[in-house]
Amino acid sequence: MISYAPFWKTLKRKKITTYILREKYHISPSILTRMKNNEYLNMRTVEDFCKILNCRLEDIAEYIPDE
Incomplete structure (x- = not known):
């Protein structure tokens, strides 16, 4: 499975909100x-x-193997 958990951590670390992603970067x-x-x-x-x-x-995604 691909997890995007690193993406959310990266957003927080870079101080970028989803609002900025939507409005500035479309x-x-x-x-x-x-x-x-x-x-x-x-x-x-x-x-x-x-x-x-x-x-x-x-910093965006990681692979998590099925158990």
Whole structure:
């Protein structure tokens, strides 16, 4: 499973709100909802987040193996 928990930590660390993502960077609320639910995002979206947040891929998502 892919978890976007690192994304939320990165947002907090960078002091960027979801409001800023929506208004300044035109990130769709549905993308943020999918991230909250750990649902699929295409790599282009993940890359966009890396650029916006000036961070690495592992600051956005992590793989959690099934047990």
